[in-house]
Amino acid sequence: MTLDLPSNREEAWRWADIGGIAAAAVLAPIARPDASFLDLPGAKLLFVDGVLDDAASDLHRVRVGDLTPGTHALGKRATKGWSLHLDEQAVAHPVQVVHIATGGDNHVAAEIVLAADTSAQVVETFVGAGWSNRNTRITLGKAARLMRAVRMTQGGGFVSIRDEAELGEGASLVATTLAAGDQGVRIDAAITLAGEGGYAEYGGALLTRDRLKQECAVRVRHAEPNGQSHQLWRAVAADQSQASLAAAVEVARHAQKTDGEQSLRGLLLHRTATVNLKPELEIFADDVKCAHGATVGELDARALFYMESRGIPAPRAKALLTEAFVADALDRIADETVREAFAADADAWLESAL
Amino acid sequence: MLQIENLHAEIDGKEILKGLSLEVNAGEIHAIMGPNGAGKSTLGYVLGGRPGYEVTAGSITFNGEDLLEKEPHERAAAGVFLGFQYPVEIPGVSNVQFLRESLNAQRAQRGEKPLSGAEFLKLARAQADALGLQHDMLKRPVNVGFSGGEKKRNEMVQMGIIDPAFAILDETDSGLDIDALRIVGDGINRIMRRPDKAVLLITHYQRLLDYVQPDRVHVLADGRITRSGGPELALQLEREGYVGVGAEVAA
Ligand SMILES: Nc1ncnc2c1ncn2[C@@H]1O[C@H](COP(=O)(O)OP(=O)(O)OP(=O)(O)O)[C@@H](O)[C@H]1O
Numbered sequence: 001m002t003l004d005l006p007s008n009r010e011e012a013w014r015w016a017d018i019g020g021i022a023a024a025a026v027l028a029p030i031a032r033p034d035a036s037f038l039d040l041p042g043a044k045l046l047f048v049d050g051v052l053d054d055a056a057s058d059l060h061r062v063r064v065g066d067l068t069p070g071t072h073a074l075g076k077r078a079t080k081g082w083s084l085h086l087d088e089q090a091v092a093h094p095v096q097v098v099h100i101a102t103g104g105d106n107h108v109a110a111e112i113v114l115a116a117d118t119s120a121q122v123v124e125t126f127v128g129a130g131w132s133n134r135n136t137r138i139t140l141g142k143a144a145r146l147m148r149a150v151r152m153t154q155g156g157g158f159v160s161i162r163d164e165a166e167l168g169e170g171a172s173l174v175a176t177t178l179a180a181g182d183q184g185v186r187i188d189a190a191i192t193l194a195g196e197g198g199y200a201e202y203g204g205a206l207l208t209r210d211r212l213k214q215e216c217a218v219r220v221r222h223a224e225p226n227g228q229s230h231q232l233w234r235a236v237a238a239d240q241s242q243a244s245l246a247a248a249v250e251v252a253r254h255a256q257k258t259d260g261e262q263s264l265r266g267l268l269l270h271r272t273a274t275v276n277l278k279p280e281l282e283i284f285a286d287d288v289k290c291a292h293g294a295t296v297g298e299l300d301a302r303a304l305f306y307m308e309s310r311g312i313p314a315p316r317a318k319a320l321l322t323e324a325f326v327a328d329a330l331d332r333i334a335d336e337t338v339r340e341a342f343a344a345d346a347d348a349w350l351e352s353a354l
Numbered sequence: 355m356l357q358i359e360n361l362h363a364e365i366d367g368k369e370i371l372k373g374l375s376l377e378v379n380a381g382e383i384h385a386i387m388g389p390n391g392a393g394k395s396t397l398g399y400v401l402g403g404r405p406g407y408e409v410t411a412g413s414i415t416f417n418g419e420d421l422l423e424k425e426p427h428e429r430a431a432a433g434v435f436l437g438f439q440y441p442v443e444i445p446g447v448s449n450v451q452f453l454r455e456s457l458n459a460q461r462a463q464r465g466e467k468p469l470s471g472a473e474f475l476k477l478a479r480a481q482a483d484a485l486g487l488q489h490d491m492l493k494r495p496v497n498v499g500f501s502g503g504e505k506k507r508n509e510m511v512q513m514g515i516i517d518p519a520f521a522i523l524d525e526t527d528s529g530l531d532i533d534a535l536r537i538v539g540d541g542i543n544r545i546m547r548r549p550d551k552a553v554l555l556i557t558h559y560q561r562l563l564d565y566v567q568p569d570r571v572h573v574l575a576d577g578r579i580t581r582s583g584g585p586e587l588a589l590q591l592e593r594e595g596y597v598g599v600g601a602e603v604a605a
């Protein structure tokens with residue numbers, strides 16, 4: 001099979017693990033791993049290699065069928081998937097989607113359209129091995145709110161997601177992604193605050209080890225005034241792995257009073273690992289507040305000794321400090337059940353990596 | 355309880371401890387005084403096993419065991435507590451979580467059952483009360499944003515919870531206001547003055563020794579113990595200085 005994939009020579013794909021995607025797409029079949037839903041009410045969708053498992057799913061308001069593919073280099077492969085449309089004033093239970101890969105490649109599209117004043121919560125989980133590729137389009141009407149949490153915990157292969165979101169006036173998107181498996185990752189997003197006073201949080205944590213490469217490439221566009229955006233990313237890299245965070249904020253000329261924040265921080269667990277950070281600001285308005293911080297460091301040796309001197313063994317002390325580092329990102333998840341499940345995944349990863 | 359013999363230790367290739375010998379028996383409180391840079395904190399760190407502090411000669415025996423053989427967390431489980439001159443801030447880790455992990459890790463190493471969350475909280479609150487530390491400070495990240503005095507009080511709350519057999523308290527009195535000094539002094543007596551425990555109290559001033567009466571006082575200068583005596587030595591030092599008692603660094 002020959003795959004038509006982007007090239008690292010393109011700036012937007014500079015840190016992408018193209019070879020990792022190609023290798024994941026031809027992974028040999030594995031036995032179907034167990035996967036369970038969190039204890040939440042609402043829709044439960046189970047996709048196995050990109051195909052809905054009807055018997056194991058409960059669609060509620062969600063529909064499954066053909067969707068218009070976009071133009072994104074990876075996302076365009078997804079032509080079928082699920083959609084959630086909420087009309088005005090509707091209240092919906094959460095939507096959980098579990099994606100199981102058992103080798104090879106699979107592609108699923110999704111569409112989330114929330115009308116004015118509606119709100120929804122979507123939680124996605126990736127398990128198994130193979131190349132899992134997703135393309136999600138999000139449209140938020142006036143004052144609509146979407147909370148989205150995605151965890152990537154495949155044992156091998158690659159997970160790539162492309163999110164395109166358009167936020168109406170006063171709409172809010174809070175999206176948190178955790179990569180805590182043994183897969184390569186690309187999180188690719190274009191968020192547009194198309195109405196006045198929109199609010200977007202798009203962030204998460206990448207935990208890499210071995211020779212894996214994980215990255216996020218996110219661009220938030222402020223097209224209208226009074227918007228707020230926060231991109232808070234934490235990357236933890238062990239062994240010879242590479243984690244890359246590229247986050248851009250673009251403020252249009254008349255998007256005055258924009259508040260755009262980027263906080264990109266990397267933690268090297270071993271000196272052989274790599275963290276790349278690229279915060280970008282493109283500001284065409286003159287009355288804006290844009291703060292950005294980008295730092296890479298190691299665990300604080302003084303804090304480690306302090307903890308050890310109180311009786312905590314070194315690996316546990318390192319795990320506690322690393323959990324604290326990652327917590328900033330995961331604390332953005334409002335739902336306690338979801339937040340705790342994500343934190344447990346991060347802890348399990350740390351316990352085994354340290 | 356603790357025997358230190360001819361201890362030599364260096365940091366980054368620079369020798370700081372140059373043949374230090376000291377013996378502390380159970381039931382005793384020893385004060386160590388000495389000029390800035392003499393090596394007092396270094397002695398504490400070497401006892402705690404801090405990485406980067408290399409012992410090049412000598413021995414440290416604690417309750418009959420070779421302390422230098424042990425990892426830092428094993429020394430803690432063996433009963434050694436180091437009160438830091440500069441307690442470390444740990445953002446993102448709450449005091450409660452840190453201390454519960456610490457205590458239960460020590461208990462596990464000693465083959466004891468872990469304390470439940472409720473049992474631990476009861477113990478932590480009682481110790482915080484005894485040292486006048488607000489309960490909400492237990493929930494805050496370890497030492498983050500604590501004032502200098504609050505950090506030192508927090509060290510003593512930790513000591514109360516951990517209940518060690520041997521404590522090295524490095525300038526626990528510095529940064530404390532007058533009332534806090536008395537509270538901390540009472541705390542040291544309450545937690546540590548027992549026939550089966552001992553304390554090494556590193557301090558620059560007599561004032562803490564007014565509350566915590568030492569059995570022995572030593573002067574540490576230029577990496578060695580240069581003078582030892584009873585409680586009166588501290589008073590003499592306060593009056594006459596290190597030069598006055600002939601315990602200054604030899605030229
Ligand atoms: N990394 C290092 N490299 C070289 N010298 C060091 C290093 N760390 C500490 N020292 C030196 O070791 C010596 C002993 O320091 P130490 O902190 O033990 O002194 P102290 O007796 O506790 O002093 P104080 O009363 O000021 O607290 C000092 O001269 C200090 O500068």
Ligand SMILES: [Mg+2]
Nearest residue numbers: 394395396439
């Ligand atoms: Mg000192």
